[in-house]
Amino acid sequence: MTSLTDLTVTQLGAALAKKETSAVEVADAHLKKLDEHRALNAFITETPEKARTMAAASDARRAKGDAGLLEGIPLAIKDLFCTEGVQTTAASHILEGFVPQYESTVTTNLWKSGAVMVGKTNLDEFAMGSSNMTSHFGGVENPWKRKGDNRKLVPGGSSGGSAAAVAAHMVPGSTGTDTGGSIRQPASFCGIVGLKPTYGRCSRWGVVAFASSLDQPGPFARTVEDSALLLQAMAGHDPKDSTSAPLAVPDFAAAARTPDIKGLKVGIPREYRVDGTSPEIEALWSRGAEMLKAAGAVPVEVSLPHTKYALPAYYIVAPAECSSNLARYDGVRFGLRVPGKDLAEMYQNTRGAGFGKEVRRRIMIGTYVLSAGYYDAYYKKAQQIRSLIARDFNQAFEKCDVLLTPTAPTAAFAAGEKMDDPVTMYLNDMFTIPASMAGLPGISVPAGLDKDGLPLGLQLIGRAFDEETMLRAAAALEKAAGFTARAAGY
Amino acid sequence: MALDKDTVARIARLARLKVPEEELGTLAGELSGIFAWIEQLNEIDTRDVEPLSSVSDVTLPLRTDKVTDGGIAAKVLANAPGGAVYIDPSDRNAGGFFTVPKVVE
Numbered sequence: 082m083t084s085l086t087d088l089t090v091t092q093l094g095a096a097l098a099k100k101e102t103s104a105v106e107v108a109d110a111h112l113k114k115l116d117e118h119r120a121l122n123a124f125i126t127e128t129p130e131k132a133r134t135m136a137a138a139s140d141a142r143r144a145k146g147d148a149g150l151l152e153g154i155p156l157a158i159k160d161l162f163c164t165e166g167v168q169t170t171a172a173s174h175i176l177e178g179f180v181p182q183y184e185s186t187v188t189t190n191l192w193k194s195g196a197v198m199v200g201k202t203n204l205d206e207f208a209m210g211s212s213n214m215t216s217h218f219g220g221v222e223n224p225w226k227r228k229g230d231n232r233k234l235v236p237g238g239s240s241g242g243s244a245a246a247v248a249a250h251m252v253p254g255s256t257g258t259d260t261g262g263s264i265r266q267p268a269s270f271c272g273i274v275g276l277k278p279t280y281g282r283c284s285r286w287g288v289v290a291f292a293s294s295l296d297q298p299g300p301f302a303r304t305v306e307d308s309a310l311l312l313q314a315m316a317g318h319d320p321k322d323s324t325s326a327p328l329a330v331p332d333f334a335a336a337a338r339t340p341d342i343k344g345l346k347v348g349i350p351r352e353y354r355v356d357g358t359s360p361e362i363e364a365l366w367s368r369g370a371e372m373l374k375a376a377g378a379v380p381v382e383v384s385l386p387h388t389k390y391a392l393p394a395y396y397i398v399a400p401a402e403c404s405s406n407l408a409r410y411d412g413v414r415f416g417l418r419v420p421g422k423d424l425a426e427m428y429q430n431t432r433g434a435g436f437g438k439e440v441r442r443r444i445m446i447g448t449y450v451l452s453a454g455y456y457d458a459y460y461k462k463a464q465q466i467r468s469l470i471a472r473d474f475n476q477a478f479e480k481c482d483v484l485l486t487p488t489a490p491t492a493a494f495a496a497g498e499k500m501d502d503p504v505t506m507y508l509n510d511m512f513t514i515p516a517s518m519a520g521l522p523g524i525s526v527p528a529g530l531d532k533d534g535l536p537l538g539l540q541l542i543g544r545a546f547d548e549e550t551m552l553r554a555a556a557a558l559e560k561a562a563g564f565t566a567r568a569a570g571y
Numbered sequence: 572m573a574l575d576k577d578t579v580a581r582i583a584r585l586a587r588l589k590v591p592e593e594e595l596g597t598l599a600g601e602l603s604g605i606f607a608w609i610e611q612l613n614e615i616d617t618r619d620v621e622p623l624s625s626v627s628d629v630t631l632p633l634r635t636d637k638v639t640d641g642g643i644a645a646k647v648l649a650n651a652p653g654g655a656v657y658i659d660p661s662d663r664n665a666g667g668f669f670t671v672p673k674v675v676e
Contacts, residue, residue: 179650180649180650182643182646182647182649182650183646280626280627281626281627294624294625294626320632320634323631323632324625324627324631326627327632387615389611390611390612390614390615393608393609393611393612394612396605396608396609397609397612404586411587412652412653413652413653413669413671414650414651414652414669415650415651415652416650416652417652418652418653420672421672422672423672423674424671424672424674425587427671427672428587429584429587429588429589430589432586432587432588432589433588433589433590434589436588441588441590442598442601442602444586444588445579445582445583445586445588445598445602446602446605448582448585448586449574449582449602452582452585459609461622462612462613462617463612464622464623464624465617465620465621465622465623466612466615466617467622467623468620468621468622468623469615469617469620471623471626502601502604503601503604503605504604504605504608518626519626520626520627545626545627545628
C-alpha cells in the first residue's frame with residue numbers, strides 16, 4: 082500500500098482536495114518519519130506541535146472552501162530563514178538560542194499558501210560549505226550509501242539537511258538557499274530536484290545573509306513539477322528587499338507540466354569538460370543531451386570562455402560580502418556574548434568563540450581583500466571577471482535557449498574525504514558557481530546512478546527570469562531519464 | 572601571494588576575531604594557498620572591463636518616505652545577550668537599551 086510519505090507535493094495536494102486524507106494525518110505521517118530517521122541529523126529544530134496546529138488550521142480552512150496553493154503540505158525550512166518564535170541558528174554557535182521576532186518573506190508566503198512547517202533543517206554554518214560538515218550542530222548523513230559500503234556519505238551543502246529530509250521522505254519538499262550551488266549540489270548528491278531561481282525572484286528579507294549579491298532562496302522536491310509549485314508559492318516582489326524583482330509570478334507549475342521541447346536549442350558549453358570530472362558524469366551528460374535530442378530539442382555546442390575563472394572570482398566576492406554581512410555578530414544585540422575587559426575584547430572573544438573554522442577563514446579572506454590597498458587588485462578585479470562571465474552567458478543565449486551541464490564533478494563523498502585542503506572542497510561547486518555569478522536560474526535534475534549506486538544530477542541553466550523554459554526542459558529531462566531510485570531503507 | 576603570521580594576526584584584528592597564537596601558522600598556510608589559487612585571475616586583462624556590482628538590470632525602486640513600523644522596542648530588545656534595560660518596565664515598548672561593558676571611565 083502506498084503510504085502518505087510516498088506521495089509528492091502534487092499527489093498530496095490531490096489527495097487532500099479529494100478529502101482522502103487530512104492535513105493533520107499528512108503531518109503526523111511525516112512527523113513519524115522525522116522520529117524514525119533522526120540519526121540523519123537533518124534537523125536542528127523539530128516543530129511537531131507547531132506542525133499539528135498549522136495542519137489543524139489548514140484542515141479548517143479547507144473545510145471552509147478556502148484552500149491555498151500548498152494547502153496542508155508539510156515542509157522543512159532551512160535554518161537560515163527567520164521564523165517568528167522558532168529558534169534560527171544558521172547552524173552557528175554565535176546564533177544558538179536566537180529566536181526571531183519576525184518571519185522571513187519567503188516563509189510568510191509559504192504559510193499564506195497553506196503549507197505546514199515540521200522543522201528547521203541543518204546546514205553548513207552560515208551556508209558556507211559544500212558538505213554540511215561545517216555545521217555547529219554536526220554533519221548530516223546522506224540517506225544514500227555506496228553499494229556494499231557502509232560508510233556515511235555527506236548530503237552536500239550548504240542546504241544538506243533540506244536535501245536529506247526530502248530524499249529520506251521526511252517531507253515532500255523543503256526550502257534551501259543557493260549562493261554558489263548550495264541547492265543544486267546537495268540535490269544532485271541526494272537524488273532529488275533542487276532549483277535556484279533567478280537572483281531577485283525570491284525575497285531575501287529575513288534570510289540570514291551570507292553574500293548579498295549572490296544569495297537566493299529556492300525549493301527542493303522529488304519532482305520538477307513539485308519544485309515549480311513550491312517556487313510559485315515562494316516567489317514574488319517584496320518591497321522589503323530592494324533587489325527583489327517587481328515582476329509578476331508566472332504559473333511555473335503549468336510550465337513544468339508541458340515538457341514540450343520541440344526545436345528548443347540546448348547549449349552544451351565545451352568549457353565544462355574539465356579534468357577531475359568523473360568519466361561517469363561525462364557519460365551521463367552526453368546521455369542527457371541525447372535524451373533531450375530524442376525529445377525534439379536541438380543540442381548546440383556553445384562556448385563560455387571565462388568558466389574556469391568563475392570559481393576563484395567567487396572566492397573573492399563571496400568572502401568579501403560575508404565579512405561585511407557578518408560584522409553584525411558582535412555580541413551586542415543578539416546571539417552569543419563572550420565577555421572581555423573592554424568592548425573591543427568582547428567583540429573579539431565573541432566572534433572568535435562563536436564562529437567556526439570555515440566561517441572565520443572566509444571572514445579573514447574577505448577582510449583582507451577589502452583592506453586598504455588591496456581593493457582594486459582583488460574585489461574590483463573579481464567584479465570585472467564577473468562582467469565577463471555574464472557576457473559569456475549573454476552571448477551563449479543568442480545561440481541557445483537553455484544550457485545543459487553536470488551539476489557536480491562527483492557523486493556524494495564520505496564524511497572526512499576532501500577535508501584536508503579548502504580549495505579541494507571549493508572545487509565541488511565548479512559547475513554551479515558560474516550561473517550564480519551571473520544571477521541566472523539553474524535546476525538540478527536526478528538523471529542516473531553511478532557504478533556505486535549513487536545518484537547523479539544534471540543541471541539546466543536558463544535565461545534570467547525565464548525559469549519557465551528551464552522548467553519545461555527539466556521536465557522533459559526528468560521524463561526521459563525516468564529516475565525512480567530511492568535510497569535503500571528510506 | 573604568501574601571507575605570514577604577522578599579516579594573519581593583523582587581518583584577524585581588523586576582523587575582530589580572536590585567533591589563538593598556535594592557529595596563526597596553519598591559517599597563514601591555508602590562506603596563502605587560497606590566494607595563490609586566486610592569482611590565476613591575473614591571466615585575464617580586465618583593463619577595459621566595467622565591474623559588475625549587481626546582476627539585476629532592474630532599477631532599484633523608491634518608496635514613499637514614511638514610517639512603516641515602530642512601537643516594537645520589546646521585540647527589538649528580545650534577544651539582547653547582555654539583557655536589556657527598559658525605560659518603563661511596565662511598558663517595554665516605550666523603549667529601552669542594550670547593555671555593553673563600560674566604555675567610558
